[in-house]
Amino acid sequence: MARTRLYRNGVLIAENFPAEDVSDYLPEPDTAVWLDLCFPTAADLATISEELDLHELAVEDAVGEHQRAKLDRYDTHSFLTAYAVRLDTETGSLETSELAAFVTDRALVTVRKDEHFDIEAVVARWDSAADLAKNGVGYLLHGLLDYIVDGQFDVVQALDEEIETLEDQVLAEEVHHKEVQLRSLHLRRSLVTLRRVVLPMREVMNAVMRPDFRLVTDELMPYYEDVRDHVLRTAEWTESLRDLVTTVRETQLNLQGNRLNMIMKKVTGWAAIIAVPTAITGFYGQNVPYPGTGEPWGFWVSTGVMLTLSAGLFVLFRRRDWL
CATH class of the missing domain: 1.20.58 (Methane Monooxygenase Hydroxylase; Chain G, domain 1)
Known part of the structure; x- marks a missing residue:
């Protein structure tokens, strides 16, 4: 089921109206429309594609999976791909949820490729910063990016704590080597996945904040700067943790060698x-x-x-x- 919202002059006017009515609101000035789709097919996107004049390559990427996190620019819109992440602390495995978004001057269309992406959390962020709604689509895009980047930051922080626990296990008197090996393997694999979705976000934020993008107003600029700062910190933290988990594994092997000697x-x-x-x-x-x-x-x-x-x-x- 599609989710919709209509903002006019920074005020939420309508919600959960039919997706077919989106084009009726777009000609109105000071209007921002949000449309959310989950598991859409190419046929599902055909109508909205015609109404928003979406590029066929962007529509193809929105339907396909495993796209690289990116921001593509077209004549009438921009196309965003990003990933929300969550960590299973029991196994150390990382799960990702891919999201695509079409960004126009007056509309934001989000395309979720699985049900695990918590779109209600994004809506809650919009509602908590309703005073910024007068900035239109830039306000909607900020809430979306802020949720995604904060989730990535929380995951890298959790991975840091997991690696610290792994260090304590390696240096303990009695070491369960098989358990430590499996744990370190899962954490390293999670860091590789996180790095793959986090590093491109630097390019995404730089592209979004360019003046010619025309969505980031002066009022929104500090908020976007905060998101970009989180992106940079997450990327640097991910790189350092990947080196750290490698060091932990090497330390375990050295300790095993010393004990054997x-x-x-x-x-x-x-x-x-x-x-x-x-x-x-x-x-x-x-x-x-x-x-x-x-x-x-x-x-x-x-x-x-x-x-x-x-x-x-x-x-x-x-x-x-x-x-």
């Missing part, structure tokens, strides 16, 4: 100690008479030699921290 060192030390009595008993096990063969004192001498050498090796290895 310690174990091998101790095993080697004990093997050297055990080798002494093995060598002596093996020597006396030959079928050749040696001093003390068949005599009680021979047994006690060989036993004393084994104990003395074994104890000496044990003390030597302990001093060198081999045991």
Whole structure:
């Protein structure tokens, strides 16, 4: 079901009217119209495409999925693609919701490609800043971009906390290596996905804020600057976290290697100690008479030699921290 809103002179006049009536309001001055569509087909967009004179390539991108975050300019409108993101803290996996939007001087048409994009949260942002509604489509576009960018910022902050927890797990006394490996893999994959949708937003914001775009008024400029600042911070934070999760993984591998070396060192030390009595008993096990063969004192001498050498090796290895 399509969602619609009509603003005139900064006042919400009508809501949830039929999508076919959008073209009736567009000729009126100081008017801003919002139309939201979810899962539309090319046929669903045909009517609105004719009314708003939308470019066929933009309509094709609006129907297709997995577009790059971007802002394309056409003669009669602009076409925006962006992604809302959310993090599953249980698995560390990142989920994305793709949104397309047609931006004209008097209309904003949003096209949601799945039901997970919370359009009601965007409407709530518009209602919370109703004093800016007189800025028309620029006001609507700001609320939309602000919601998307804030969501990305919240996700990168949550990823930072998850990586800090992962660091603590790596440095713990008892490490569940398989669990840490899977967690680090999921977080790294999420960071790669987040980077792919966040970095292009810098170009999007720069294009939106250009003077020739003519939607960002002087009143709205500080608000758009705030959104762009969040975009830059999110992009920089994402890059640093990607390096950090790689460092955590390398640290885990180094710690595993160190623990393995310690174990091998101790095993080697004990093997050297055990080798002494093995060598002596093996020597006396030959079928050749040696001093003390068949005599009680021979047994006690060989036993004393084994104990003395074994104890000496044990003390030597302990001093060198081999045991």
